[in-house]
Amino acid sequence: MTPMHALRALTTAGLALALTSATACSVGGGTTAESTGSGAGRTVVVATHDSWAMSKDVLKQFTAKTGYTVKIEPNGDAGQLTNKLVLTKGSPIADMTYGIDNTFASRAVDEGILADYTPKDLPGSVADYALPDAREAARLTPVDFGDVCVNVDDTWFAKHHLTPPASLDDLTRPAYKDLFVTPGASSSxxxxxxxxxxxxxxxxxxxxxxxxxxxNGTKITSGWSDAYEVDFTAGGGGGDRPIVLSYASSPPFTIPKGATKPTTSALLDTCFRQVEYAGVLAGAKNPEGARAFIDFMEQKSFQEALPENMYVFPVDRQATLPADWARYAEVAPKPFTVAPAEVAKNRDTWLREWSDVTTR
Structure with a gap:
């Protein structure tokens, strides 16, 4: 399992308006624009989540094409990122943002933190991931997606001569009592x-x-790393639960050394699809650079680097996937979705109700 999977499970204290301090790092041509004396106008500051990771070689391509250098400002996970951008919208902390997903998109747009921008040359498949609301779609451009799914330890089930679950309904059946672990909704x-x-x-x-x-004995942990790396039987921590909430992209990372097949699989009828977006921040100091970088994020070199760097699927279906992904990281054919506007309207209520049910 990759470190990035752990990063993608950082706590969402931002759901309760908790913020983390941002730690800046600069990537691109190896130096920031400021350090080369070229001025802030040649730097594109990107406010993103802590799961950002991109090859320096790819970012050097952007610098070579445009002359802009990218400076990354991590701000927790998607909830914390959105909250910080809202609280600082009068004096934006960056030129653009990447990592707001479809569970927070409506809030970001409603709060007026984004400027209109849509790249001219988008891959045709991007339209499939665009936000349904035209106003939101004009301000947030789809970059990648990932399916959050129940995963099972196939080796454990074979050893115990038990058929793995296949659906959400199955998780409540007596045969799977005390076998499922998931991170909590209010903390991850x-x-x-x-x-x-x-x-x-x-x-x-x-x-x-x-x-x-x-x-039926479901265990709830504070985050993904506890669920997967500690409690999951295939997570390497000696856990005793062979069913875990993880990602459709997790199985390729369980291929043993010298083997060709994962020891786990994702249940594709249990998945919720998360789409991540990029947008120009209203009042940005360098909106031209921000627009240029969003354009670059839609190009094949960036799209094809996403799986191995950020462990997400590119929105460009013509992008070539790594061999293991192409074979074992399947996407859900009919993932569950909830309209972003419904999430924005009901998120707090749903979380309160969820907490009431799970703490009885």
Whole structure:
């Protein structure tokens, strides 16, 4: 399992308006524009989540093409990032943002922190990931996506002669009692995505589903790393739970050395799709550079670097995937979705109700 999977499970204290201090790092041509004396106008400051990771070679291509250098400002996960941008919108901390996802997009647009911008030359498949609201789509450009799904330890199930679960309903069956572990919805991004999957699947009856889930011995942890790396039987920590909430992209990272097949699999009928976006911040000091970098993020060199650097799928379906991804990192054919406007309207209420059910 990769360090980036752990980063993508950083706590979402931002859901309660908690903020983290930003630690800046500069990438691109090896130096910041300021350090070369070329002036702030040649630097593009990107406010992003802590899971940002991109090859310096790829970013050097951007610098070579445009003359701009990229400076990254991490700000927690998607919830914390959105909250900080809202609280600083009168004096934006960056020129653009990357990492606001479809669970926070409506809030970002409603709060007026973004300027209109849509790249002219977008891959045709990008339209499939655009936000449904025209006003939101004009301000946030899809960059990548990932499916948060239940994963199972196939080796454990084969050893115990037990058929693995295949659906959300299955997780409540007696055969899987005390076998499932998931990060909490109020403390992790994938945990929130799983809650939204159950909202999409069960509608107003989702609290009843969670009551059955908890009654079947589901364990809740604060974050993904605890669930996967400690409790999951295939996570390397000697855990005792062979069912875990993770990602559709997780199985390729469980291929043993010298083997060709993962020891785990993702249950593609349990997935919630997260889409991540980039946008120009209103009042940015360098909007031209921000627009140039968003254009670059849609180009094939950046799109093809996403899987191995940030462990997400590119929105350009023509981008070539790594061999293991192409074979084993399947995407959900019909992922669960909840309209961003519905998430924005109900998030706090759903989280309160979820907390009530899971702490009884």
């Amino acid at each position: 991004s994938p945990g929130l995505a799983f809650l939204l999957a159950t909202v999409a699947r069960y509608g107003d009856a989702w609290p009843s589903y969670w009551t059955r889930l908890m009654g």
